[in-house]
Amino acid sequence: MTVRIGVIGTGNMGADHIRNLQRFVAGAAVTVVADYDRATAEAVAAASGARVASDGDALIADPEVDAVIIASHDSTHYAYALAAVAAGKPTLCEKPLAPTLAECEEIVAAEAAAGGNLLSLGFMRRFDPAHTELKAAIDAGVIGPVLRVTGASRNVVSYPGTTSESIITNSVIHELDSIPWLLGSPVSSVAWLAGRATSTVPAGLADPSLTLLRTADGVLTSVDMYVNAEYGYDLRTEVLGEKGALSLTDPALVAVDLGRNRSTGYPLDWRPRFADAYRLELGAWVASVAAGAPSPLASAADGLAASRVAVAVITSMHEGGRWVEVAR
Structure with a gap:
């Protein structure tokens, strides 16, 4: 078909x-x-x-x-x-x-x-080979019970009209879905903090910022978001367990040795980094539609859950960084 x-x-x-x-x-x-x-x-x-x-x-x-x-x-x-x-x-x-x-x-x-x-x-990280391998290792207990997750996400430059709130709803929202998916536990409370902002953005835009997530299993996650990092698109995640740690590795495929130096490049945006994820996601979706089977992608309910967390993060943003419970 x-x-x-x-x-x-x-x-x-x-x-x-x-x-x-x-x-x-x-x-x-x-x-x-x-x-x-x-x-x-x-x-x-x-x-x-x-x-x-x-x-x-x-x-x-x-x-x-x-x-x-x-x-x-x-x-x-x-x-x-x-x-x-x-x-x-x-x-x-x-x-x-x-x-x-x-x-x-x-x-x-x-x-x-x-x-x-x-x-x-379209939460494509659920189909990213690195993220699926990370989840499999967590689920298998390779590093024992998870204690902490540390993440960092950086973009080259923000789009015109970006606000502190839209950074949450357009960028951090990926972590608001991927963290509970990785840990198998919903986000129960959040806090948002920001310090000195980069001089390259308009006054009032908080960038970089830090979003803290506490899942129902007690794990604390920090998401360091910087959407005007200039140097390239960069995504980092480390999962600390009782016995060891897991981390995403640099997906760069080519290293350049030149002038007594070795270097690798960063993509301009997220699309090269998640090219495989998008292809796998689309293939899985089309196959489910053709078969009349349930979709293996994130559901509308998952989208609602991520939006509820985003609302709590923005509430913390407007209320001095206090911890806010996520509505259910």
Whole structure:
């Protein structure tokens, strides 16, 4: 069976999904695309052999679309996710599920009322080979009970309009999903702290920042986020256990020996680092849609859980860094 896919949003993320589907995912065909920028949509459509829909709603309703990918701006996720659920079409929505917690809750309720198994969230770290190996080692007890997790995530430069809050909902949110997934325990309380900000950002933007997560199993995790690090995209994670430690290693494949020095490069953004994860995620999603089976990706409920943690982090941000319990 060929799954006919419509992609809403043809910017960097949507265009990457289309290329991955065409090159690496058997049984997938991108048939329709849509974007608020018609010229961008037409350029992507011409390169992929797809048609251009007038808008996302028309794409969802199109009879030549079996399944939907929502890769448009965060502000559009709520309306498109609800429309896809109403249409009964399996949908992969990039994070976040919706801009507000109330909207996330409405989407989860609508999906449940429709019978479930329609929405998947694009938390691609669950398919990253390094993260899956890390989780397998934790689950196998290789280092004994986990005591602490230390993470650091750095980007080259922030997008225009970035705020301290959007750093949580757009960047840290990956850790808000991956940490409870790795540990098999939900986040129960959080705290947010920031010190001196880099001079390269506008006044009022807290960057770098530190997010603390305490999971229900008692493990404390620190997430050091710096979105204007300049030197490259860099992700680090160490898991400390009673008997030893586990850590993600540098994924660079080539070392340069030149002028009595050895060096490796950093990617400009997250996409090269998680290229395998995106391909594996899309392949697993398409296979589940073709088989009519439950999606192995993060669910709408997982997206809601991450958003609840994000709300608690932002509350701590606005209330002097105090510990805040995560609502259930």
